[in-house]
Structure formats: C-alpha cells, structure tokens
Amino acid sequence: MATHFKRKGKRLLGIDRQSAIRFFFGGNAMISILVLGAICLFLAREAVLFFPQHQRDLEVFRLTGQEYANFVIEEMDEFTEVKSLADQAFYQEMNEAYGIQRGLVDCYGALNDRLFDNGEDLIDELEDARDELDDADGEEEETLAQADLDGIQSEWDDFLRAELGKADRKTIDSFGRLGEKEWQELLDAMASWDPVEDEPPALVNDAKAEMTKGMAAFDAARMQIGSAGSELARLRSEIIKITTEIKTEAVADMSSAARKKALLEGSVNAATEEARASLKAQAEAITIRENFPYSERIKALEGSREKHEAAVTSLKSGMQAGVAALPTEFASTEVETLVSRIRERTPGLFEYLDTSLKESADWRYDEPVSWLSSVSSFFFGKDWVTNSSFHDFYGLLPLFTGSLLISIIALIVAIPFSLGAAIYVNRLAGPRQQNFIKPVIELIGAIPSVVLGFFGIIVLGEALRQTSQLEWLSWVPGFPMQERLNILNAGLLLALMAVPTIFTLCEDAINNVPSSFTEASLALGGSKLQTVMRIVVPAAISGIFAAILLGFGRVIGETMVVLLVAGNQIAIPDFGLGVGVITQPAHTMTGIIAQEMGEVTADTIHYRALFSVGLVLFTISLLINISARRIIKRFGLAA
Amino acid sequence: MVTTSPSDPMTELATPVESPAKASPSTKANNPNPIAEQDAMIEIDDVSFSYDMGKTNVLKNISFNIPAGKVTALIGPSGCGKSTLLRCLNRMNDLVDTSKVTTGQIRIMGQDINAHDVDPIELRKQVGMVFQKYNPFPKSIYENVAYGLRIQGIKNKARLDEAVEKSLQRAALWNEVKDRLNSSALGLSGGQQQRLCIARTIAVNPRIVLMDEPCSALDPIATARIEELIAELQEEFTIVIVTHNMQQATRVSDRTAFFYLGELIEYDDTTTIFGNPSVTQTEDYVSGRFG
Numbered sequence: 001m002a003t004h005f006k007r008k009g010k011r012l013l014g015i016d017r018q019s020a021i022r023f024f025f026g027g028n029a030m031i032s033i034l035v036l037g038a039i040c041l042f043l044a045r046e047a048v049l050f051f052p053q054h055q056r057d058l059e060v061f062r063l064t065g066q067e068y069a070n071f072v073i074e075e076m077d078e079f080t081e082v083k084s085l086a087d088q089a090f091y092q093e094m095n096e097a098y099g100i101q102r103g104l105v106d107c108y109g110a111l112n113d114r115l116f117d118n119g120e121d122l123i124d125e126l127e128d129a130r131d132e133l134d135d136a137d138g139e140e141e142e143t144l145a146q147a148d149l150d151g152i153q154s155e156w157d158d159f160l161r162a163e164l165g166k167a168d169r170k171t172i173d174s175f176g177r178l179g180e181k182e183w184q185e186l187l188d189a190m191a192s193w194d195p196v197e198d199e200p201p202a203l204v205n206d207a208k209a210e211m212t213k214g215m216a217a218f219d220a221a222r223m224q225i226g227s228a229g230s231e232l233a234r235l236r237s238e239i240i241k242i243t244t245e246i247k248t249e250a251v252a253d254m255s256s257a258a259r260k261k262a263l264l265e266g267s268v269n270a271a272t273e274e275a276r277a278s279l280k281a282q283a284e285a286i287t288i289r290e291n292f293p294y295s296e297r298i299k300a301l302e303g304s305r306e307k308h309e310a311a312v313t314s315l316k317s318g319m320q321a322g323v324a325a326l327p328t329e330f331a332s333t334e335v336e337t338l339v340s341r342i343r344e345r346t347p348g349l350f351e352y353l354d355t356s357l358k359e360s361a362d363w364r365y366d367e368p369v370s371w372l373s374s375v376s377s378f379f380f381g382k383d384w385v386t387n388s389s390f391h392d393f394y395g396l397l398p399l400f401t402g403s404l405l406i407s408i409i410a411l412i413v414a415i416p417f418s419l420g421a422a423i424y425v426n427r428l429a430g431p432r433q434q435n436f437i438k439p440v441i442e443l444i445g446a447i448p449s450v451v452l453g454f455f456g457i458i459v460l461g462e463a464l465r466q467t468s469q470l471e472w473l474s475w476v477p478g479f480p481m482q483e484r485l486n487i488l489n490a491g492l493l494l495a496l497m498a499v500p501t502i503f504t505l506c507e508d509a510i511n512n513v514p515s516s517f518t519e520a521s522l523a524l525g526g527s528k529l530q531t532v533m534r535i536v537v538p539a540a541i542s543g544i545f546a547a548i549l550l551g552f553g554r555v556i557g558e559t560m561v562v563l564l565v566a567g568n569q570i571a572i573p574d575f576g577l578g579v580g581v582i583t584q585p586a587h588t589m590t591g592i593i594a595q596e597m598g599e600v601t602a603d604t605i606h607y608r609a610l611f612s613v614g615l616v617l618f619t620i621s622l623l624i625n626i627s628a629r630r631i632i633k634r635f636g637l638a639a
Numbered sequence: 640m641v642t643t644s645p646s647d648p649m650t651e652l653a654t655p656v657e658s659p660a661k662a663s664p665s666t667k668a669n670n671p672n673p674i675a676e677q678d679a680m681i682e683i684d685d686v687s688f689s690y691d692m693g694k695t696n697v698l699k700n701i702s703f704n705i706p707a708g709k710v711t712a713l714i715g716p717s718g719c720g721k722s723t724l725l726r727c728l729n730r731m732n733d734l735v736d737t738s739k740v741t742t743g744q745i746r747i748m749g750q751d752i753n754a755h756d757v758d759p760i761e762l763r764k765q766v767g768m769v770f771q772k773y774n775p776f777p778k779s780i781y782e783n784v785a786y787g788l789r790i791q792g793i794k795n796k797a798r799l800d801e802a803v804e805k806s807l808q809r810a811a812l813w814n815e816v817k818d819r820l821n822s823s824a825l826g827l828s829g830g831q832q833q834r835l836c837i838a839r840t841i842a843v844n845p846r847i848v849l850m851d852e853p854c855s856a857l858d859p860i861a862t863a864r865i866e867e868l869i870a871e872l873q874e875e876f877t878i879v880i881v882t883h884n885m886q887q888a889t890r891v892s893d894r895t896a897f898f899y900l901g902e903l904i905e906y907d908d909t910t911t912i913f914g915n916p917s918v919t920q921t922e923d924y925v926s927g928r929f930g
Binding site for chain 2: 430431514516517519520521522523524525526527530534535538539
C-alpha cells in the first residue's frame with residue numbers, strides 16, 4: 001500500500017524540491033545576517049584598535065614635551081580671547097566717540113588713494129617739474145622751467161577740482177561717519193592739497209590729534225593688556241620649536257627600521273650600479289636605536305618652568321594694570337558691556353592660569369599614560385585636529401555637539417509639522433485630501449540628500465542670511481548671522497528629511513487607536529478636535545514617541561546634507577551666545593568620516609579614530625532603534 | 640409635544656419646527672397600541688435611511704414613538720437595521736460620509752434632529768450612548784467618568800468629584816472602585832468596564848440613553864447586574880436598548896419593536912409582543928422559529 005503515498009519528483013543529493021526551495025530562502029536570510037555580522041565585527045575591531053594606538057600617541061605627546069607646550073598654548077589662547085575683547089572695545093569706542101574725526105581721517109585716506117591712483121602720471125610730472133625748477137641755472141632756464149611748472153600746476157589744479165567734484169560721498173565715506181558739513185569742509189580743505197608734499201590738511205591733522213588725544217588712555221590700557229602676554233608668547237613659540245624638533249626626530253627614529261628595509265630592498269632592485277651603491281650607503285647610514293633617548297632630549301626644556309612661571313606672573317601683573325587703566329565712561333552701552341566683560345573674565349583667566357601653571361609644574365615627561373586617559377581624551381576631548389605640524393588631537397566632543405545640536409533643531413522643527421500633518425490626514429481630512437497629502441509627504445523622502453544639500457547652500461542659506469540681516473529682526477539671538485552655512489541651516493534641511501519618517505510612523509500610531517475610543521468620545525458630545533487632542537493623541541503617545549526617536553535616528557545618521565551645509569568648522573560652538581549658538585557653523589560625526597576617510601592611510605591612528613567615531617554613531621543608532629522597539633512593544637495598544 | 644421649560648437645552652439647539660399636522664402616513668407596521676404624541680420622547684416619522692447616498696435603503700419608512708421614562712427594546716435578526724436606527728437617534732451615523740436620512744423626520748422632544756441648524760455635538764450631550772463592546776478610554780477610572788464634563792469645559796475639582804461619585808453610584812460601581820479611582824480603567828473586569836461606560840454616559844446627564852447590545856460581550860452574572868442597573872436608571876432616563884437576547888428584552892423593557900429587513904414589523908407593549916403578537920413573523924421570531 002505504501003506505493004500510494006510515496007514522494008514524487010526527482011531528488012538531488014537527497015534533497016527534494018520543497019526542501020531545496022526552503023534552503024534557498026533560508027540561505028538568503030542567513031547571508032544577510034552573516035554580512036551584517038561581518039560588518040559589525042570589522043567596524044568594532046578597527047574602532048577598538050584605536051585606543052591602544054591613541055594611548056601610544058599620547059605617550060609620545062608626553063615624552064616629547066609637547067604636552068607641556070600645550071599648557072602654554074592653551075594659556076595663550078585663553079589670554080588672547082580676553083585681549084581681543086579689549087581691541088574690539090577700543091575700536092568700537094573710537095568709532096562711536098570720535099566718529100567724525102575717524103571719518104575725516106579715513107576719508108582723507110580714501111581721497112588720497114584715489115588721487116594718487118588716478119593722477120599718478122600728473123603727480124610725477126609735477127614733481128619732475130619742481131625738481132627742474134630747483135635745478136635750473138640762470139634766469140632763462142628758470143623762466144622756462146617756471147612756465148613749464150605753471151602749466152603742469154594748472155593742469156593738476158584742474159584735475160584736483162574735477163576729482164573732488166566727482167568724488168562720491170557714499171563710496172568714500174562708506175560707513176557714513178561724516179555729516180554734510182564735515183564732508184564739505186574736507187573737500188574745501190582738500191582743494192589746496194599738494195600731492196608732492198602729501199601733507200594732510202590741517203583739518204585732518206587736527207581731527208587725528210584730537211582722536212589720538214581722546215583715546216590715548218584707552219589705547220595705553222589696551223596696549224598694556226596686549227603686551228602683557230608677550231613674554232608668554234615668546235615662551236610659547238620657543239617651547240613649540242623645541243618639542244616639535246624632538247618629536248620629528250622621535251618619529252623618524254621610530255620609522256628608521258622600516259626606512260632602512262625599504263632602502264635595502266630598493267638597492268637590490270636598482271637599475272644601475274651607482275644607484276645601487278648610493279641607496280645602500282643611505283641605508284647603512286641609518287642606525288636603528290632600540291630606544292629613543294627621550295630623557296636626554298627633554299633636557300632642552302630645562303629652565304622652561306622658571307620662564308613659564310615668570311611669564312605668567314608678568315602677564316598677570318601687566319594685565320591687572322591694563323584692566324585697571326581701562327576707562328570707565330564710554331560712548332555707548334555696547335562698549336561698556338564689552339569692557340565689563342573684560343573685567344568679569346579677568347579673574348577667571350587668572351584662576352585658569354594659576355591652575356594651569358600648577359598642573360604644568362606637576363607635569364612629568366615620563367609619567368605613563370593610562371588606558372583610561374586614552375579613552376577619556378577621545379570621548380571628552382575638545383579638539384579634533386589632524387595633519388597638524390604640532391600634534392594631532394582626536395576629541396569627539398566638537399563633532400558630537402555638532403551632530404546633537406543639528407539633530408535637536410531638526411526634531412524641534414520636524415515634530416510639529418509631522419505630528420500636525422499626521423493628525424490632520426488621519427482624523428480631519430477627507431479621503432481626497434488623504435490621498436493627496438500622504439503620498440506627497442512621503443515623496444519628500446525621495447529627494448536625494450545631495451540635492452537637498454545643494455538647495456541648502458544656494459537657496460536656504462542665502463535666504464536665511466538675508467532674513468537675518470533685516471533690521472527689525474535684529475532682536476533674534478544670533479542675528480544677523482555671520483555664516484551662511486551653519487547649524488540652523490543644516491537643522492532645517494534635516495527636519496525636511498525627518499518629516500516623512502516621523503509623519504508616516506505617527507500616522508500609523510494614530511491609525512492604531514481603536515475607533516471605539518473615538519466613537520465613545522463623540523457620543524459623549526466631544527467635538528472632533530477634542531476627541532483628537534484628549535483621546536487619540538494620548539492613546540497614541542507611545543507610538544508618537546517611538547516615531548520621534550526613529551526620526552532622531554534618521555537625522556543623526558544623515559551625512560550628505562550636513563557635510564554640505566553645516567559649515568564644517570571643527571570646534572565646539574560658543575554656547576555663550578545662548579540660543580544664538582545655532583547660527584554658528586559646526587562639524588558632525590557623519591560629516592567628518594565622509595570628509596576624511598578618503599584621505600587617510602590605512603591603519604594609521606587617524607584612520608582608526610574615524611572608525612571609532614563610526615562605532616559611536618553605530619551605537620547611538622542601535623540604541624535608538626532598540627528603545628523605539630521597546631517602547632512600541634511595552635506601551636503599544638493591545639487592540 | 641413634550642412641554643419644555645425655556646432653559647431646556649433642547650430648545651437651545653434650534654427653534655422647533657412644526658411637526659407635520661397630519662398623522663404619519665400609514666405604515667405597514669402593525670402598531671395597535673400607539674404612544675400618544677404628548678408622551679413621546681422620540682418621534683420617528685416615516686424614516687428611511689441609506690448608507691450609500693440613497694441607492695439602497697437599510698431602513699424603510701419606519702414610524703413609531705418612543706415613550707419618555709420607559710425602556711424600549713429594539714429586537715430583530717442580524718442585519719434588520721435596529722442598530723442603524725439606534726445610531727440615527729444620536730446621529731452617530733454622521734461618521735459615515737455617505738450616510739443619509741432619505742425620507743422622514745426624527746424628532747426628539749419635538750425637534751427635528753436632522754435639521755440643518757442642529758449641532759450633533761449638542762444633540763449627543765442629550766442623547767448618550769453605550770456601546771456593544773465596553774470601551775473605556777485608556778485613562779483612570781476618574782478621568783473616564785469626568786471626561787464628558789471636562790470637554791464641556793468644567794474644571795472645578797469639587798464639581799467634578801461630586802459628579803464622578805454620583806455617576807458611579809448611579810451605575811452601581813462606586814463601592815467597587817472608590818478606593819482606586821486613579822488606577823487605569825482597563826484593569827477592571829468586563830462587567831465593571833461596561834458599568835463604567837454607563838457611568839461615563841450618565842455623568843453628563845443626558846435625557847436619553849441608547850444602548851447597543853450592552854451585554855453581548857458579558858457573562859451571565861455581569862449581564863444580570865447591567866439589567867438591574869437598566870431597571871434603576873429607567874426612572875431618570877429614557878432608555879432605548881438594542882438586544883439580540885429576547886429574554887433580556889422581556890426582562891428589562893416596557894415596549895418592544897420588532898424589525899425585519901429594515902422594516903418595523905410590530906411595535907407594542909413587551910408583554911403583548913412576547914405573549915400575543917399580532918403578526919406571524921413576530922411570533923415566529925420570538926418563539927425562536929427563525930432569526
């Protein structure tokens with residue numbers, strides 16, 4: 001009887017058709033999992049290898065004394081920041097208190113330039129003619145020369161009159177410092193101006209004297225502050241020079257074995273006997289040292305500590321005096337604010353200098369670098385500097401801050417739009433509107449990000465900048481914007497990219513709210529809007545939250561737009577501006593990988609650092625996705 | 640017509656239209672024991688209703704009056720239109736875009752509820768509804784009951800507390816939930832959830848409570864409690880109940896309307912319908928010969 005129920009069809013290697021199909025589909029799934037696993041492993045390996053390498057790099061940084069130099073560099077940077085405030089205050093005060101005087105001096109300068117440019121030949125001729133008259137011997141020659149000179153002189157007078165006549169006040173006085181009266185006075189004074197003597201008219205000289213006199217106290221204070229740091233600046237360049245030399249040697253030494261090997265190989269393969277000999281000689285000239293004599297070389301820094309201490313002391317006393325000498329009354333509150341900021345920041349700066357000095361005094365070149373500091377200086381490092389002549393820093397913080405700020409802006413903009421659209425489409429719109437709005441929003445996701453980036457550079461960036469320059473919008477923090485490509489611009493474009501994701505998922509979440517809730521609310525006399533806001537949205541809130549999280553995952557991983565539009569300035573934005581921080585340029589984790597990965601040499605520390613950034617990005621995305629899934633699973637509606 | 644005081648909310652809906660002076664056109668329904676117009680809370684007058692803009696009518700020329708302060712049961716086999724009629728009474732059918740009352744009028748307290756100046760939101764405040772499947776909101780017990788008042792803009796905590804307690808007591812649920820008013824309503828048993836829904840409905844003090852097979856998802860014990868509740872609530876509200884369960888109809892209702900294929904076959908006192916129906920179809924249905 002068994003023959004009735006026997007399997008039909010051919011079998012290959014003992015596998016029948018049904019099983020073969022099963023293996024095919026199963027195999028597909030398995031391949032994707034294997035590929036994903038391989039990618040994760042590769043990423044993790046390259047990224048984790050960064051840390052030992054970074055540790056060695058930091059070790060060299062310390063052994064060569066560059067770390068010590070860095071103390072001085074950072075001290076100098078802090079000082080320069082305060083110092084530039086003083087300069088800023090000085091120039092602003094000058095413009096405001098002595099606007100007319102400065103205008104006269106500047107306008108004279110501009111007129112002078114123009115006359116020399118346009119009347120170059122004439123002025124040369126005039127000069128020659130005068131020389132000729134001076135050199136003239138005898139009555140006859142003198143008369144001739146005089147006549148010659150008179151001709152040229154009258155020609156010059158005509159030229160001067162014409163030039164002054166057509167001088168455009170708006171171009172010359174571009175800042176609009178002069179009133180009509182001053183402008184006329186300047187032109188009148190210039191009418192008798194002599195180009196050979198090239199002396200400014202008394203009017204201008206007086207203005208200059210008045211301005212200099214008035215600003216003398218401020219200028220002296222400013223200069224005093226400025227020069228307070230000169231000793232430290234000298235020390236800075238001196239130490240940088242010494243330590244960089246040590247490092248260059250040390251690095252050369254480290255690669256000497258490899259270089260020797262390469263030269264020897266080259267000599268074997270060289271074409272001519274001569275080349276062979278020369279390469280061999282070069283190879284033999286390289287001596288391989290087991291250990292680079294850091295302790296020997298670091299002696300070059302001897303005496304630096306004393307100099308450092310003296311420099312900081314002189315900086316502090318110089319600055320103290322300078323700040324004390326700053327005037328107390330100003331033409332405008334803006335200058336006053338600037339100056340008070342200097343006063344406020346000075347104690348902080350001194351404190352910083354003291355701590356830094358103490359730390360640098362405790363600094364030892366041979367102190368081992370711990371594994372932990374390799375990790376923490378990556379995650380909390382404030383600088384990302386590569387290909388520098390001094391030392392390369394791999395700090396994640398500026399990139400992370402940039403990514404985070406841009407994503408937050410994108411979400412703040414995208415959430416209301418997507419949620420509003422989702423509510424409208426799902427609950428309020430008619431079927432026709434639904435059929436139109438949904439695909440259109442989802443189509444936004446089909447715009448290639450490079451096109452969006454292009455749009456951001458050309459259209460949005462320009463529009464934002466022009467808007468920010470409107471007079472009546474100047475109260476907005478960060479306006480007018482200095483940069484066209486900035487966090488705000490990138491955030492707005494990413495918001496556009498996040499809208500389809502958040503919208504679709506929010507719409508799903510709202511759609512999953514059982515209609516029995518809606519019916520119950522309506523039957524109780526609730527309006528459509530009340531039903532949506534009080535019943536539907538709260539019931540869908542977990543789904544909405546998950547949608548927002550996934551939208552966040554979408555924007556933090558986006559690369560092209562931020563690379564094109566964020567401005568790519570690797571620095572932590574200045575949070576001192578408050579909300580205005582968003583008008584600054586920034587760089588991102590995704591952007592840095594895309595930008596630098598193509599140019600690094602494989603297996604170098606820079607290459608591995610980029611992989612580490614990639615791993616951080618991957619981890620963030622993974623966590624976001626996992627938590628979104630959890631939220632949906634845990635709080636999702638049972639219905 | 641029911642006499643209404645000037646402050647009666649129904650009069651605020653719109654000015655009542657004159658009800659047609661003539662007696663309703665003769666219907667096929669056997670209606671030997673009509674409710675006098677002055678006793679009627681709801682007058683259904685030659686109503687036809689369609690879900691597809693009038694192409695096919697699922698209710699056909701229905702006419703009968705529902706008395707105030709009584710329980711009226713709508714019975715009939717599946718698809719006979721009884722739930723549709725119920726949902727016409729608070730205009731829940733408005734949610735279906737293509738639905739339409741094709742002929743006739745429904746008057747509640749004398750007011751045509753489909754008149755263009757009637758606001759369905761105001762109507763539903765007076766005509767509450769309890770659904771087949773209990774559907775409390777995913778909120779606390781307290782918030783469920785208070786919801787109807789909150790959306791009317793009542794924020795006064797004392798007033799809300801009072802209304803919640805009173806409604807829960809009227810729904811015979813207070814003693815069971817008074818210690819956990821702030822826990823989720825979804826943690827209650829099915830019967831409790833349905834009583835909560837009733838409490839939620841009566842919290843806004845409607846004139847009429849519509850019940851669409853309120854016990855079909857409940858076990859016999861929970862059903863018995865709801866039926867007791869209906870008997871108690873009858874004193875304060877006019878109740879219209881759709882039911883599949885004929886015993887339930889005999890137990891809770893004063894009047895019964897039997898529907899078949901969109902038509903009203905017979906409408907009379909419940910005892911008459913179940914004891915001595917005048918139409919054979921009714922007799923066949925109530926005795927279980929079909930349906």
